[in-house]
Amino acid sequence: MLIIRPIRSSDFAALYHIAEESGHGFTSLPVNEELLRNKIARSEASFVKTIDKPFDEGYLMVLEDTDTQEVVGTCGLEAAVGMVDAFYHYRLGTEVYHSEQIDVRNEVETLTLCHDYTGSAELCTLFLGDKYRKNNNGRMLSRSRFLFLAQHSERFGETVIAEMRGESDAEGNSPFYTWLQQHFLGIDFVQADYLSGLGQKAFMAEMMPKNTVYVCMLPEAAQKVIGEVHTNTRPALNLLQAEGFRCRGYVDIFDGGPTVECNINDIRSVRESRLLTVKVGDMPASDSSFILSNTLLADYRATSAKLLVSDETDEVILSPELAAALMVATGDPIRVLAM
Incomplete structure (x- = not known):
């Protein structure tokens, strides 16, 4: 039988293996022993914590095959992001330029760095081992979080978000990030993603462009992937869209992947x-x-x-x-x- 349960300290080795297996782009589980142990301890504390309102709790769960006692997957929920560490996004917008004198009107897409999702709950850390990706196990693992949200809604922000992995190649190189690396950050995508996963985000505030970015001035390869998802992430996005999640114009600051959102009470599985x-x-x-x-x-x-x-x-x-x-x-x- 496959059972989902809260993670515990004895699951460390299994979680470390999952972090190794998940590869590039799985920011929430960097291959770092101290961080993974801290994640487990934080989750254990969150599951027993008495709260007045959601703050910075994290609920990490594992999928266990009770026949073999092997941990074969994981899924997680953040109660309210950005309450301790800054939670950055780019907000897509439009600026309009119009001159009656020369009879010209232009609409220009923009990217603005923001913290608009501070306090939102987040679906995160979803992974299932290869040999268990069958019989709707992945769907069960992902959607089980909606039952937890429905039962314990007071422990989460009213808006629930999910960051979708953006386009990158087999080596983890992102067309969107290539532009950032060249002109601003100066470190490669894998390293930046890893530091972000560690919670070491000071470099973002120090090095990210603070002014509005005009999309038309980015390289064509970077423009094309804004709001696009990685091929491997498409099934997860389809599942969330069926639940009522929609992209409201927010994208990841590193790979340009879309962030989708839904009010907790409007999520189909929560309602049903x-x-x-x-x-x-x-x-x-x-x-x-x-x-x-x-x-x-x-x-x-x-x-x-x-x-x-x-x-x-x-x-x-x-x-x-x-x-x-x-x-x-x-x-x-x-x-x-x-x-």
Whole structure:
């Protein structure tokens, strides 16, 4: 059985392996032992923290194959970004130039450095091992976060964002970043991405262009990738768009990839998930697959299963094995979402 649960300190080796396997562009998991241990400790603290409002909590979860006790994937949520470290984006805009005298009107696209998403929640750190990329496992891992958001919405900012990986080649070179490197930053894309993942972002404030950037003055290769996603990221973007996420004109400052957003209560899976009451017994046959999770915090558990769910009743029957894996018993609430 595949179970999603909060990460714990004993998962360090597995998380380090995931960081190595994920490759270029996976900024949230740099290959750095100290940072990864700190991420785990921060997540453990967040899952037991009593809060009045979201601040800087991070909820990192892993996907465990209970048959082998192997960690095969991870997913995460940030409660409110930019509250401690600056959270930069470029905002796409338009400037209009018009002269009646010479009868000329031009619209020019611009990029402006901003912190507009400060305080927003973020979907992040989604990765699944190659041999488990089947049977809707990736969809389950990604969408399980919406059940967590639905159950614990008070712990997150009202706007939920996701940064989509932008265009880069096999060596991690980004056409958009090449321009930045040449004229401003002076370090390569992989190094800049790595420092950002470490939280060492002072160089951004010191070296990034502070004035409005006119897109038409960038090299053509850089212009073409603004707002475009990496080929490997297209399925993730499609899934989020189906949930109601849209790009509102914000792009990553390094690779130009789009950031998408949605109000937490407008996310389709948040709206459509249901709270049902557990009855432990013999599960009736069903062809309908669901993601299901308990309603706990520190002991959060989620998985997928074929369930018989009816609009006529708020009760759902789980097998003893499934109930035990989700840490629920007869009479407990459980949240379900159709796959």
